[in-house]
Amino acid sequence: MNTFISTLITGTANGAIFALAALGLVIVWRGAGVVNFAQMGQAMFTTYIASNLIASGNSYWLAFIVALISGSLLGMIIDLLIMRPLAHKKSSSATKTLAGTIPVIASLGILAILQALAGIFWAGEERGFPTPVNSFYFKNGDGTLPFSAFNLFVIGVVLIVLLSLTYFFTQTGAGLGMRAAALNPEVARLSGIKVSRMRTLSWAISGAAGSLAGLLITPSTNLSPNTLDLILIIAFTAAVVGGLDSPLGAVIGGLILGIGIALVTTYGSPENVFLAILFVLLAVQLIRPNGILGGKQVRRG
Amino acid sequence: MDKYKNIWRKNLIKTLTLGVFLFLLSFTFEPYNQGQLALVLMLFIGVLSLTVLTGASGQISLGQGALMAVGGYSSASLITHLGASIWIGFLVAFFATAIFGLILGTAAARVSGPYLAGTTLVIALALPSVANRFESVLGGDVGLIVDFGTPPTWISNLIEVGYEQWQLWVVLPVALTALFFISNLMATRAGRSWQAVRDDEIGAAVSGIPVARTKVIVFVVSSAIAGLGGALYGLRGLVGPSVYPVSLSLTLLTAAILGGVGSISGAFIGTLIVVFLPDLIDWAISGLAVSEQLSNYLPALLTGFLLLATIIINPAGVMGAGHRKKH
Structure with a gap:
């Protein structure tokens, strides 16, 4: 029974992190029409920055905040230097052939560059990453409770982020502007919203969300240039399960995957995790390509 | 019909010329360079499969290496467990990967947007787990050990053939067949309907082209070609997860983009x-x-920078000018 409960709690904590990463993907997809395959590469990069700050004697919290800020800056830089010029490029026959895949290819190029740079600067070997609070199960007399302080910390942090994002997107001018720009750029522009600035903002928010996901997941995966690839595909699957254009769907998808993966790992074998992800991804696309909460525009063919 | 025949004949002459040229050239090469040329041709088949997919449907696959692995594993397990010849292996690799592509394509290729890219990436990453899951057949982490074997006696009686040279002689005809098949395909009714779907889905649908089915077929053809390339690629010594990593898929994509999509x-x-x-x-x-x-x-x-620079500065790739002229 204790195993089951601890599996559920670990799954929920990991699911919360996946939800965050999936949310990052959804925000850029809605805001800029790009599935950013470089997102967890950016997160890997900023987690390395945090890791180095801690290694040179700074506190976890300083590193935490610096990583989040550099995550959003990196997102903005990618938009300003690469994605915005791409979006404004005149179309030729080649761009027509590739159409929507150009930003995907660009994001892969960015991923390759970030991973190579991290390898050149820091790699050598895999390193661990600390947690701010204890990650051992709580002691309860002789036995243990089936969760750790770090589990609670993760769930709490993600909950705060989700609530503030909900507030941001429903109550503030900038948040509403971003939604308008995503929904209908033309009309948004006519009502005085700076659409390209909103796009940059969505890259920044998504970059920070990805960075946070990286900081929270690395204690359990260790840090190397490639470790977060797995988180990217889990986040992508979560986003597709929930509906690629639905933030709430991304959160639900993330939790489903987190708990599902924890159950498969505990009661099946860890090797089956990838197969389970693949199965879920294919099944969703066959049965409900719009995802649980997605809009109607996904399928054309 | 005459026009098609002309294209057909022109492609045949071009392919044969290239084949004879490479064949004769290989005699002047050191064994190392013969091996390199064989490697280029194997990867060329993989890149061609991506050229078909992207050029004809506008979609990209991040898991072309995994499709190559499907071909590699199906031919290698036949060769290892049943003692089949490598040529039977190629044939089976072609069809097995086509069936795999059909299953995959039915789910992901019909959906527009980034779905195919993401799904194929998952497949590329899931490959080692699959190899471990069916360890008795697929050999787990290590993989299956296969090679090109030795030339049949009627050749070795005639002329002395080194291993690298034999490797090249096996790869060359397969690569030329794939090349010939694909250059013709683009000119046939099927190829044209694919391009129509790529350029304007609604227009194609109105002209009576079944859009969803066409997208799946493109993916199936692309998969089959990739499987063929993968079977050859594995014969270099080993078919295992380490031979078909995710980076192989990205290398193929980079090659297709750098050279010019669809060309x-x-x-x-x-x-x-x-x-x-x-x-x-x-x-x-x-x-x-x-x-x-x-x-x-x-x-x-550098590869990352090249990819990014190509997509920003000249998305048409190296062969961009020639590509534009055709339209």
């Missing part, structure tokens, strides 16, 4: 670039005191 000669140029870039970098930094860490990651860094 067959571009696919060849792109393959040459990705195969020889690491050698070129090694040669360029050989005189400099560069740390191992830097030299390990430098090829990946």
Whole structure:
């Protein structure tokens, strides 16, 4: 029974992190029409920055905040230097052939560059990453409770982020502007919203969300240039399960995957995790390509 | 119909000329260079499969390496467990990967947007788990050990053939067949309807082209070609998860984009670039005191920059000018 409960709690904590990463993907997809395959590469990069700050004697919290800020800056830089010029490029026959895949290819190029740079600067070997609070199960007399302080910390942090994002997107001018720009750029522009600035903002928010996901997941995966690839595909699957254009769907998808993966790992074998992800991804696309909460525009063919 | 026949004949002459040229050229090569040329041709088949997919449907696959693995595993398990000849292996690899592509394509290729890219990426990453899951057949982490074997006696009686040369002689006809098949395909009714779907889905649907089915068929053809390339690629010694990593898929994509999407000669140029870039970098930094860490990651860094620069500056790729003229 204790195993089951601890599996559920670990799954929920990991699911919360996946939800965050999936949310990052959804925000850029809605805001800029790009599935950013470089997102967890950016997160890997900023987690390395945090890791180095801690290694040179700074506190976890300083590193935490610096990583989040550099995550959003990196997102903005990618938009300003690469994605915005791409979006404004005149179309030729080649761009027509590739159409929507150009930003995907660009994001892969960015991923390759970030991973190579991290390898050149820091790699050598895999390193661990600390947690701010204890990650051992709580002691309860002789036995243990089936969760750790770090589990609670993760769930709490993600909950705060989700609530503030909900507030941001429903109550503030900038948040509403971003939604308008995503929904209908033309009309948004006519009502005085700076659409390209909103796009940059969505890259920044998504970059920070990805960075946070990286900081929270690395204690359990260790840090190397490639470790977060797995988180990217889990986040992508979560986003597709929930509906690629639905933030709430991304959160639900993330939790489903987190708990599902924890159950498969505990009661099946860890090797089956990838197969389970693949199965879920294919099944969703066959049965409900719009995802649980997605809009109607996904399928054309 | 006459026009098609002309294209057919023109492609045949071009392909045969290229084949004879490469065949004769290989006699002047050292064994190492013969092996390199064989490697270029294997990867060229993989890049061609991507050229078909992207050129005809506008979609990209990040898991073309995994499809190559499907071909590699199906031929290698036949050769290892049933003692089949490599030629039977190629045939089976072609059809097995086509069936795999059908299953995959039915789910992901009909959906527009980034779905196919993401799904194929998951498949590329899931490959080692699959190999472990069915360890008795697929050999787990290690993989299956296969090679090109030795030339049949009627050849070796006639002329002495080195291993690398034999490797090239096996790869060359397969690569030329794939090349010939694909260059014709684009000119036939099927190929044209694919391009119609790519350029304007609604227009194609109105002209009576079944859009969803066409997208799946494109993916199936692309998969089958990739499987063929993968079967050859595995014969270099080993079919295992380490032979078909995710980076292989990205290398193929890079080659297709660098050379020029949808252009067959571009696919060849792109393959040459990705195969020889690491050698070129090694040669360029050989005189400099560069740390191992830097030299390990430098090829990946440069490839990333090349990919990004191509997509920003000239998305049509190296063969862009020729490609534009056709339209």
